[in-house]
Amino acid sequence: MYSDNHIELKNYNTFSLDAKAQAIYSATSVEELLMLWKNALLKGLPVLLLGGGSNVLFISDFDGLVILNRITSLVITESSQEWFIHVGAGNNWHQLVKELIKSGIYGLENMALIPGSVGAAPIQNIGAYGMEFKDVCHYVDIVDINNGKQYRLDATECQFGYRDSIFKHKYRENFAIVSVGLKLNKLWKPILTYAGLTSLTAQTVTAQTIFDAVCKMRQSKLPDPCLVGNAGSFFKNPVISRMAANQIKARYPRCPEYPQTNGTVKLAAGWLIDQCDLKGFQCGGAAVHSDQALVLINKNNATGKDIVDLARYIQKKVIEKFAITLEPEVRFIGKYGEVNAMDAIS
């Protein structure tokens, strides 16, 4: 797929924004990806790698080449105790979860229905319903665009954190994730710690039951991007000191808090936004979802600017009320590539 002229990106970002790119290609192999990237560099075009476009916000047209990562492969091997899944970065995450369960390989069910590609999963260490990508990561394979060399990073080297990894820092530019290795214990243990799953019985529950329950809860809580443009949680949940959390708790006893192992406390960004009475609040064509305060939606032909203005307003209101600065989880894409989201909304 290629054009030298302006290509509509509406179908390639789940916000369904009307941004344009100079050109768009699909890469189905590492060689193709390298070739496309090098050609773009020779032409002086910036490159944006996209999977499912479910974690990006186009704040303007992108004056470069979009490469869709469509490197798909799936190789499953096993030892007496573990399954080893080697999967191409272009595979769809949810389809992988579904197919593995169908094959009797369990352990990803809590992360069912997270949109996007396998290759993007390590970048923000996707997580939901009591587990994160890091819990199943064996390794991540990357390619250096400058020299074509491939490297394998084990889970420790990926430096996973809450919505964070080395792929947002050292390996953010000029590197592409090309495949991922997962390690799943054959001695499956259900994870039922998260609200909504606690009523299931550990002794009798199956992975399929958890998968179905997670899908049902997500479908009832989150707007479907096929119907209403959105990128899931727009802001990260803020992590603050115990002392700051105590001060908030003294003023707002009902504020939910999640103590972290290092002594800090995670708060629910959606709750903070909701306390500012912003559900349903609109800025141009963008709005805060009327049920989920953490989800910003493309309500009526929103532009990237509408969503940035709305995010800025939300951030200001939360600072005024709680003295907490919310940070976007979504990646902002400008004319020449990614821009700093905090700078864009401040």
Ligand SMILES: Cc1cc2nc3c(=O)[nH]c(=O)nc-3n(C[C@H](O)[C@H](O)[C@H](O)COP(=O)(O)OP(=O)(O)OC[C@H]3O[C@@H](n4cnc5c(N)ncnc54)[C@H](O)[C@@H]3O)c2cc1C
């Ligand atoms: C309705 C909805 C619900 C969501 N729920 C959750 C949730 O529960 N938990 C959660 O963690 N996330 C959630 N998300 C966010 C999103 O699903 C994840 O961030 C997902 O991993 C993004 O995958 P993607 O392929 O769409 O990435 P894209 O949006 O295509 O890309 C995201 C970023 O990664 C870069 N990138 C993409 N592929 C590669 C690659 N192969 N190599 C290098 N860089 C690459 C892009 O350049 C971009 O900067 C949700 C999103 C939506 C729309």
